[in-house]
Amino acid sequence: MNWHAHTLSAGSHAADVQIRNVSRHYEGGVALDRASLSIEPGEVMAILGPSGCGKSTLLRLIAGLDTPTAGEIEIAGETVSRPGRITPPERRPVNMVFQDFALWPHMSVEAIIRFGMKHRGVPKPIWHSRIEELLAMLDLGGMGKRYPRQLSGGQQQRVAIARALATDPQVLLFDEPLSNLDAQLRTQMRIEIAELLQRLETTAIYVTHDIQEAVALGRRLVVMRSGRIEQIGSVREVFQAPASQWIAGLVGYSDSLRGVVEQVQGKVLVIALGDGSSLALHSGDPALTPGTRVALRIRPESIRLLTEDESAHSGERVVNVRVTKCSFEGHKWRVLGDVAGQSITFFSLHPLDAAGVTRVAVDCNGVCAFQEGDPEERDRACLEGAVESAVAMQTA
Ligand code: ADP
Ligand code: MG
Numbered sequence: 001m002n003w004h005a006h007t008l009s010a011g012s013h014a015a016d017v018q019i020r021n022v023s024r025h026y027e028g029g030v031a032l033d034r035a036s037l038s039i040e041p042g043e044v045m046a047i048l049g050p051s052g053c054g055k056s057t058l059l060r061l062i063a064g065l066d067t068p069t070a071g072e073i074e075i076a077g078e079t080v081s082r083p084g085r086i087t088p089p090e091r092r093p094v095n096m097v098f099q100d101f102a103l104w105p106h107m108s109v110e111a112i113i114r115f116g117m118k119h120r121g122v123p124k125p126i127w128h129s130r131i132e133e134l135l136a137m138l139d140l141g142g143m144g145k146r147y148p149r150q151l152s153g154g155q156q157q158r159v160a161i162a163r164a165l166a167t168d169p170q171v172l173l174f175d176e177p178l179s180n181l182d183a184q185l186r187t188q189m190r191i192e193i194a195e196l197l198q199r200l201e202t203t204a205i206y207v208t209h210d211i212q213e214a215v216a217l218g219r220r221l222v223v224m225r226s227g228r229i230e231q232i233g234s235v236r237e238v239f240q241a242p243a244s245q246w247i248a249g250l251v252g253y254s255d256s257l258r259g260v261v262e263q264v265q266g267k268v269l270v271i272a273l274g275d276g277s278s279l280a281l282h283s284g285d286p287a288l289t290p291g292t293r294v295a296l297r298i299r300p301e302s303i304r305l306l307t308e309d310e311s312a313h314s315g316e317r318v319v320n321v322r323v324t325k326c327s328f329e330g331h332k333w334r335v336l337g338d339v340a341g342q343s344i345t346f347f348s349l350h351p352l353d354a355a356g357v358t359r360v361a362v363d364c365n366g367v368c369a370f371q372e373g374d375p376e377e378r379d380r381a382c383l384e385g386a387v388e389s390a391v392a393m394q395t396a
Pocket of ligand 1: 027051052053
């Protein structure tokens with residue numbers, strides 16, 4: 001895409017968005033439950049969560065397409081939504097890119113882009129030049145007279161982006177804009193949209209159920225589940241100190257092992273797994289005192305197979321694993337092993353003998369612990385300390 005052509009907003013009037021205790025109830029249910037979120041001017045924030053967790057509801061409320069049943073939303077210092085009273089969408093400095101593109105089939109590309117500007121009161125004399133500018137910027141040069149059906153999926157999505165940009169919004173909302181594209185195009189468009197957002201410096205909120213998209217697009221992540229915000233943090237914070245076991249699973253921590261806190265050495269915890277095996281991890285959670293029973297989650301990539309005389313690096317801990325199963329996955333072997341009667345997964349570049357015992361080194365940055373039997377609420381309460389210490393450890 002040719003970003004250099006554009007003269008649209010470059011951060012000059014990016015707006016902040018404040019979401020305060022916003023809920024959206026429906027008869028018989030709640031789509032969004034007391035969400036609070038503060039988005040800085042120019043920030044690109046990704047909202048990640050499974051289908052049905054309330055992502056679109058949140059975006060629609062910000063866009064003014066829906067009214068909250070509780071709470072309020074402020075954009076650029078102005079309250080735009082509160083129960084029973086909303087500023088209509090066209091009077092908000094916001095525009096949205098929809099999942100299904102929402103292009104009108106009977107209109108040409110030019111007409112589609114022009115329609116938004118007309119509707120939002122962009123002065124007529126600049127329509128033509130802005131359409132040309134956007135078409136060039138989004139690699140749609142010469143396609144202004146075409147109809148949506150004459151465009152590929154990727155081109156249709158670019159038209160949807162052009163239409164949203166045409167009104168020069170201070171806040172851009174993306175609702176899973178790539179989920180109707182094939183895998184290869186999705187990867188390419190993900191990179192292009194990330195570049196676009198970097199260049200525009202507009203505030204952007206990007207909703208997705210795809211972790212890779214969320215990481216590529218957002219500097220901060222909001223993780224949602226069942227209508228609630230479960231964690232807000234930088235990509236790194238969410239990956240290193242997931243606020244709940246559920247989030248740990250979402251960001252790639254697989255196995256869950258049981259253990260007991262054996263020692264606390266500053267922010268390093270040693271967890272006994274039984275049979276004399278133990279693992280270490282970083283945690284600032286004050287609830288994890290010696291004797292506490294914990295569930296451990298481990299990233300398979302942080303388990304490294306050791307050769308016979310190889311020793312662990314600092315920050316790693318050696319564990320003996322009895323191999324139970326080894327299956328080929330095209331370019332590596334997935335190994336299922338047993339440690340103190342519990343199963344553990346890791347990868348190997350060559351097959352391992354089933355029933356053989358092998359040594360592995362486990363990187364303590366790839367392990368996180370949750371108090372056993374702990375409701376997810378507790379995980380959340382402990383989050384702040386855990387994030388701080390884990391990040392401090394990493395940067396130290
Ligand atoms: P997501 O975009 O994360 O997939 P949505 O925000 O679309 O989720 O929906 C969140 C929840 O709200 C879902 O359980 C959905 O069924 C419910 N919901 C959405 N719109 C309505 C509606 N108009 N009436 C009743 N329930 C709705
Ligand atoms: Mg949705």
